[in-house]
Amino acid sequence: MTALVFLDPDFSAGRIADDTAAQLSVLDQGVTRGDGIFESALYTRQVVRKLDAHLARLRVSAQVCDLRIPDEGAWRAAIETAVAEFDAATPCAEAVVKLVATRGSDETGVGTSWVMVSPAPELGxxxxxxxxxxxxxxxxxxxxxxxxxxxxxxxxxxxxxxxxxxxxxxxxxxxxxxxxxxxxxxxxxxxxxxxxxxxxxxxxxxxxxxxxxxxxxxxxxxxxxxxxxxxxxxxxxxxxxxxxxxxxxxxxxxxxxxxxxxxxxxxxxxxxxxxxxxxxxxxxxxxxxxx
Amino acid sequence: MTALVFLDPDFSAGRIADDTAAQLSVLDQGVTRGDGIFESALYTRQVVRKLDAHLARLRVSAQVCDLRIPDEGAWRAAIETAVAEFDAATPCAEAVVKLVATRGSDETGVGTSWVMVSPAPELGxxxxxxxxxxxxxxxxxxxxxxxxxxxxxxxxxxxxxxxxxxxxxxxxxxxxxxxxxxxxxxxxxxxxxxxxxxxxxxxxxxxxxxxxxxxxxxxxxxxxxxxxxxxxxxxxxxxxxxxxxxxxxxxxxxxxxxxxxxxxxxxxxxxxxxxxxxxxxxxxxxxxxxx
Structure with a gap:
């Protein structure tokens, strides 16, 4: 199970979404141009590890790519919502918290940002x-x-x-x-x-x-x-x-x-x-x- | 207006979709890894120009990327459906036919492929x-x-x-x-x-x-x-x-x-x-x- 939360100005704690449904436009430059940034953090023992460092690096990636992304408070709120959703459905020892921000679709100019939490791969x-x-x-x-x-x-x-x-x-x-x-x-x-x-x-x-x-x-x-x-x-x-x-x-x-x-x-x-x-x-x- | 048609084994002429709705999973490796391929062709005077060359290059890109993509017949059928949809809604002198094939989401192993037709950018x-x-x-x-x-x-x-x-x-x-x-x-x-x-x-x-x-x-x-x-x-x-x-x-x-x-x-x-x-x-x- 994957918990999925979009960063959305209309939802201060993030907007919970169904990860099994389609959520993205085919026009999003995240997919048409690989034009976006991400971070992967470990969630274990109720803690998202090194969250400050991940948010700091996300900010640097955004600067390098001239990408406007939501502020840190919005990311922290969405992450909190996503790990709570994840824990309620699938508690597990190690999970991946993935942060993604794309340039959005050409037409809107507004980026798309989300947080996903899913079990860490067994292979790792x-x-x-x-x-x-x-x-x-x-x-x-x-x-x-x-x-x-x-x-x-x-x-x-x-x-x-x-x-x-x-x-x-x-x-x-x-x-x-x-x-x-x-x-x-x-x-x-x-x-x-x-x-x-x-x-x-x-x-x-x-x-x-x-x-x-x-x-x-x-x-x-x-x-x-x-x-x-x-x-x-x-x-x-x-x-x-x-x-x-x-x-x-x-x-x-x-x-x-x-x-x-x-x-x-x-x-x-x-x-x-x-x-x-x-x-x-x-x-x-x-x-x-x-x- | 963009005409959008997914390649889908259940729809021999392609599956027409609403481009203004979300169509893609956030788990699709097309967006999480920029892992997919594309082609952009010109549609003008009722002809998709150099279609053979675009389909041939798409095939080469797929080989280089170890990507399994639908066969040429499925692409041609979806393109035909997409340009017909486009013409019915927004006839214009020059349009872009974009072919995209991604590696799909990690979990399914099945790629995602679609055709989009939209007006050519004025800037060009x-x-x-x-x-x-x-x-x-x-x-x-x-x-x-x-x-x-x-x-x-x-x-x-x-x-x-x-x-x-x-x-x-x-x-x-x-x-x-x-x-x-x-x-x-x-x-x-x-x-x-x-x-x-x-x-x-x-x-x-x-x-x-x-x-x-x-x-x-x-x-x-x-x-x-x-x-x-x-x-x-x-x-x-x-x-x-x-x-x-x-x-x-x-x-x-x-x-x-x-x-x-x-x-x-x-x-x-x-x-x-x-x-x-x-x-x-x-x-x-x-x-x-x-x-």
Whole structure:
């Protein structure tokens, strides 16, 4: 069951809608042009995790895309209504709260915004336990493109995800489960739906590293929360540029995302990589403590 | 008025729907992931122009995206129903026939396909007469990416058009009207919604040139039809690689597309370029004769 609530000026707590009925116009530029933005948050133990960070990133995506979206209060109210609806119908341990805002139909100029809550996919929970085999795939862009070409919308989480989905399908056809994109100049970027982390251990020193945002990747809300927790715990933090050899040489590599959380990488292009159990356990505890 | 017809196995001529009502699920991956494909054809003088070429390119887009779409007969039947509906309600000189096929919602695995017919935008007709000022913008990809990275879906006309729309908004903010994308290695690619043509005159010889498809651009159905007509008329034909200097040095540069047809480029990055009136007239006659 999916709980669906539209943001609507006439309904201060959002307008509850039937997710099994048609709700969108075929003229909406969300579908005709993939012209809109989204966020996916985890709803667990009665809390939408990192909601502030998701709303902040939604706002940045809207700015990058010149999109007018409802104010934060309207989003919070609609989210509250949607999780209450969801809990009443389908209480479950982990759910996805998806926020979507499109440019609406050409004719009205008014955007369409909604909140959906649905059970978290089973696959994500399995991969969190078992880890994933990863293919390194060229993203086509070089690592300096974001700065010189803002019209490429790097750093915005848009609805135009066809390439991300195609990369995942390509990986599955090759027998792999996920993807890490590499820039055309050989720099590690991100997964199609995740941020890359790697860790090193050097005596008592533990170091957590993620690609630099200057590469044009999406700022990961989960990466941000883990980094804050790791800093508290005395880890050293580092930011790329990273190359694939850094991934091969790490004590552990993970794909992190809001819903799937911390997923260990088992292999890169078929070559097994290190999985330090203690580092994994410590990071998992940090992820589970995110609010 | 928009005529809307869904492709539906239960309706051999397509299922007529009300375009002013909601018709799509918020779970459709066409909107949640920009995961689908489309075509835009011109309907004028009772003919959907280049329908075979549009259906062929739709098929290629579907293959590139691993998308199962209805067979050609179902598309033709739905198009016939949609244009009849449109003519009955809003006869007009030029209309757009849009074909869309999405991956559908996650849960069903069944795609959603429809045909829309609506009046052609007034702006396109104006620009066809007056020409457009064009900004050259970096597309981020190098010109060899298509061959090495099929997961980037180069050559497929997907619904993930957010970058194309952002490039047009960027150009308008700079006071320009359209865009020609340049690869990161300096090769002329295409417009966000058009193919680039340039022409030269050398004594009695006329030469028509377009960027090579090896750059990963979309094969233009209008470019294809013009090239066929120009060959008949004794023109020489050429295929890039082209660099911006080739555009500056041409006797004429045009953006061509199915609906806007042949739009002359007046300037590139603010610098006026040649507009050979005779070449333009001859090409316009060819475009108007396309069936």
């Amino acid at each position: 929970r399995k991969q969190r336990e078992a880890g994933v085999s990863v293919l390194l795939l060229d993203r086509g862009y070089d690592s300096t493109v974001a700065e010189r070409a803002p019209w490429l919308l790097m750093g915005a989480k848009t609805l135009s995800y066809a390439v991300n989905m195609a990369a995942l399908r390509h990986a599955r056809k090759q027998g792999a489960e996920d993807v890490i994109f590499i820039s055309s100049d050989g720099i590690v970027l991100e997964g199609p739906t995740s941020t890359v982390l790697l860790a090193h251990r050097d005596g008592d020193t533990k170091r957590l590293i993620t690609p630099t945002l200057e590469t044009g990747i999406l700022p990961g809300t989960t990466q941000g929360a883990i980094f804050a927790a790791a800093k508290e715990a005395g880890w050293e933090l580092g930011y790329g540029p990273l190359v694939p050899e850094h991934l091969m040489d790490a004590e552990g590599v993970w794909l992190v995302s809001s819903v799937r959380l911390l997923t260990p990488v088992n292999s890169l292009d078929g070559t097994p990589i290190a999985r330090d159990a203690e580092l994994h356990e410590e990071l998992t505890a940090m992820v589970n403590a995110i609010e | 007709r104006k620009q066809r007469e007056a020409g457009v000022s064009v900004l050259l913008l970096d597309r981020g990809y190098d010109s060899t990416v298509a061959e090495r990275a099929p997961w980037l879906l180069m050559g497929a006309k997907t619904l993930s058009y957010a970058v194309n729309m952002a490039a047009l908004r960027h150009a308008r903010k700079q006071g320009a009207e359209d865009v020609i994308f340049i690869s990161s290695d300096g090769i002329v690619l295409e417009g966000p919604t058009s193919t680039v043509l340039l022409a030269h005159r050398d004594g009695d010889t006329k030469r028509l040139i377009t960027p090579t498809l090896e750059t990963g651009i979309l094969p233009g159905t209008t470019q294809g039809a013009i090239f066929a007509a120009a060959k008949e008329a004794g023109w020489e034909l050429g295929y890039g690689p082209l660099v911006p200097e080739h555009l500056m040095d041409a006797e004429g540069v045009w953006l061509v597309s199915s609906v806007r047809l042949l739009t002359p480029v007046n300037s590139l990055d603010g610098t006026p370029i040649a507009r050979d009136a005779e070449l333009h007239e001859e090409l316009t006659a060819m475009v108007n004769a396309i069936e």
